[in-house]
Amino acid sequence: MEDNGSLLIAKIVGTHGIEGTFRVYSYAESLSVFKPDSSILIRDTRGYEEIHVVNWAKPHKQIILLSLKGITNISQAEPLIGSELFISESDLPKLEDETYYWFNIIGLSVFTIDDKYIGRIESIIPTGSNDVFVVKDGDKEILIPGLESVVLSIDLNKKIMRVDLPDGL
Numbered sequence: 001m002e003d004n005g006s007l008l009i010a011k012i013v014g015t016h017g018i019e020g021t022f023r024v025y026s027y028a029e030s031l032s033v034f035k036p037d038s039s040i041l042i043r044d045t046r047g048y049e050e051i052h053v054v055n056w057a058k059p060h061k062q063i064i065l066l067s068l069k070g071i072t073n074i075s076q077a078e079p080l081i082g083s084e085l086f087i088s089e090s091d092l093p094k095l096e097d098e099t100y101y102w103f104n105i106i107g108l109s110v111f112t113i114d115d116k117y118i119g120r121i122e123s124i125i126p127t128g129s130n131d132v133f134v135v136k137d138g139d140k141e142i143l144i145p146g147l148e149s150v151v152l153s154i155d156l157n158k159k160i161m162r163v164d165l166p167d168g169l
Contacts, residue, residue, distance in 0.1 A: 006041060006086040007103060009033050013063065014081055020071040024057075024064045024085065029102075031057055032093055034066060041086040044079070100154065108161045110135050110144065113152065118142060121161065133161075 014023035026034075034040070034057035043049045055067040071077055092101065102124050110118040110133070119137030124146075131146035144150060144163055153162045 005089045007089055007092070008084055009040075009087055010064070010066075010085040012042075012066075012080050012083045012085065015074055015077045016060070016065050018074045020067070020073050020077040022066045022068070022071075022077060022080070023060070024066045026064050031059065031064065033087055033091075034064065038087070038091060040068070042080060042083045043086065044083045100156075104156055105133070105154070105161070108154070108156075108159050110161045110163060113162060113164050118144075118163070118165075 009028045010024045010026045012022050013025045015021065016023050028034075034054050036054055036056055038054050039051055040054055041049055041051050052068040052070060055069045057064055057066045059065075071080075095101070105124060106121050108121045110121060112118060117137070119135040119140065119142065121133050122136045123134045125132040125134060125143075133144045133146055135142045135144055144165070150163050150166065151161060152164055154160075155162075
């Protein structure tokens with residue numbers, strides 16, 4: 001997340017066809033961040049920023065095809081290859097209680113129920129059944145399953161996750 005409340009959601013990796021459609025590598029879990037008529041900030045490789053409006057988005061192989069209003073041909077699209085796409089945090093869909101976006105979780109300090117520091121969450125691995133938190137403390141790394149029985153509490157204000165590690169971890 002950027003300091004100004006903007007979230008990096010994708011990167012333009014190429015064009016598709018001649019009508020200004022982008023090939024986009026998305027960092028988001030779902031297409032909902034690319035909903036039609038929503039605003040998206042494009043930051044090009046020089047740092048220049050411009051706001052555009054989403055026309056449509058659809059999955060295509062391992063990427064997303066994205067059409068933006070006002071970009072209607074390949075000559076308008078090509079200079080934006082390599083640019084990063086951002087949305088405002090306030091534009092994210094609201095979550096149910098006790099659910100969090102990954103950007104809220106990454107960076108939290110992890111402690112056991114005995115108040116022993118384990119490390120900091122560096123990344124998250126989606127496994128299908130549950131997420132796995134990659135927690136590092138220096139060279140030491142531990143993988144913690146994101147299960148209700150393991151993760152006892154998350155305090156975003158204090159930036160702390162409290163866990164009850166199963167035997168063997």
